[in-house]
Amino acid sequence: MENIFIYPGTFCPPTYGHLHILKKACEIFPLVRVVCSDNDRKKDRWFPAYECARLWKAYRLPENARVNTLDELKKENIDPDRLTMIRGIRGQEDINHETEVMELNTRDFGISRYFFIYADPAYARVSSSAVRQAAKNFELEKLSAFASPLIISCLLEKILHIENLFLVVGPPASGKSTLMKILGEIDGGNLHIDTDKFSEKLKPLLREYFPGQDLVELALKQSEILKKTIGPAWLELLKDSLRHIRNKANVLVEIPYGLEKDKNMFRFLGGKIIFVGCGNKKINLERNKKRATPELEPFIEKIPGRKETVRIAKKKGLYVYTLDTNCSLAELRQMAHKLNAKFAFTDLDIYGGTKNG
Structure with a gap:
């Protein structure tokens, strides 16, 4: 059976850090599928999964990258044994969190294979929550460090x-x-x-x-x-x-x-x-x-x-x-x-x- 490599997350919105991990993954695997999902546990959600999938178009993606929503992936009825989940790691805090992520996805979705990619130090503080906070605080001078110009457009239109x-x-x-x-x-x-x-x-x-x-x-x-x-x-x-x-x-x-x-x-x-x-x-x-x-x-x-x-x-x-x-x-x-x-x-x-x- 052909293995399927997925890079899941809420990506609300997708940042330069997410893009960095995706590019690294695409250098390793023949095809990487970004999977955008809604997470009810995260209270500060600005965009639904289908919108976050669309926001990925604001970046120039590797040729062997595809973007889907979790609902779209579920419709394919893929055997969990074929899935390898790709995760990005910025530091020790992420490592601790990833233990919970593995347990949840193994229990709820039957995924047993995980591949972790360390982010370069330059992306240690780049996150969706950081760019949302900068937009909330109207710190226009900080936004470009986190996300592409068209993502900035969407954030400012949202906050204003x-x-x-x-x-x-x-x-x-x-x-x-x-x-x-x-x-x-x-x-x-x-x-x-x-x-x-x-x-x-x-x-x-x-x-x-x-x-x-x-x-x-x-x-x-x-x-x-x-x-x-x-x-x-x-x-x-x-x-x-x-x-x-x-x-x-x-x-x-x-x-x-x-x-x-x-x-x-x-x-x-x-x-x-x-x-x-x-x-x-x-x-x-x-x-x-x-x-x-x-x-x-x-x-x-x-x-x-x-x-x-x-x-x-x-x-x-x-x-x-x-x-x-x-x-x-x-x-x-x-x-x-x-x-x-x-x-x-x-x-x-x-x-x-x-x-x-």
């Missing part, structure tokens, strides 16, 4: 009681604000957070640390110094804005530079991205000239365009919805209606990939 949380990016004069205004007119539940307005609230801090300096020049040439100086205060303003969002909203956080490599704002807001661009840099420059904001021209070169945004999304495991605003206002409204219609679907096909408006 909102439908969708999007990071809106794109160069200056690309039509982001116009799009946000149209979306708000279409549905009052589409809420725009314009982080450019944070600068007004941070002006006293900026004047204190950079008296008489050109802040645009500072942002272009000394972005690390600027980030270290105002970053914590900026993040608190973002947290405060999110805390005051009403339930069931679609939240669109506009951070034009959010995918710059030294920013990576998806670490704090999750991996659902809307890119707004207007075809090419020449059109962008012409629009910026009409807006009479020459100081923003260097950022058209600095902020990733559509092609680079798609590349980043593929590399980092983000979902990106792109819109080309090199069109009439009527056509832009049509694209906004199409995007708004996608908000109505809870899945949004978010787990990897690029969609064009």
Whole structure:
């Protein structure tokens, strides 16, 4: 009889630690089946088993890995003698717990074979409970150490009681604000957070640390110094804005530079991205000239365009919805209606990939 190697757990949600163990297991066994289950003994459950199985899609899994729920596995009526249960071990506390796990699974399911994999020290404190606690405490700066950007999206949407949380990016004069205004007119539940307005609230801090300096020049040439100086205060303003969002909203956080490599704002807001661009840099420059904001021209070169945004999304495991605003206002409204219609679907096909408006 062919042996079946299963890696079971609640995985609520799946973390980088779980992925680490799965990758190690897939190097050893020909096929590993992740089995997501509901555990009534665990009180702090955020997602049911079928949802946790779907959340695994937020990761790039080994080719010889499959994800099922326990209910799906039970329907196959597999002889327990064929099963080998894979378990991850982070330290002594896990070893003590695993004795109970073996006794329970042997008694209730007749499983007699177990294979234990030690996690690397880097994953010693990575767990589902830790990432849930960080989300509960609204510690946005900690989330990216535990789970993928799209898992972060789901956690924040859960804790904020909102439908969708999007990071809106794109160069200056690309039509982001116009799009946000149209979306708000279409549905009052589409809420725009314009982080450019944070600068007004941070002006006293900026004047204190950079008296008489050109802040645009500072942002272009000394972005690390600027980030270290105002970053914590900026993040608190973002947290405060999110805390005051009403339930069931679609939240669109506009951070034009959010995918710059030294920013990576998806670490704090999750991996659902809307890119707004207007075809090419020449059109962008012409629009910026009409807006009479020459100081923003260097950022058209600095902020990733559509092609680079798609590349980043593929590399980092983000979902990106792109819109080309090199069109009439009527056509832009049509694209906004199409995007708004996608908000109505809870899945949004978010787990990897690029969609064009």
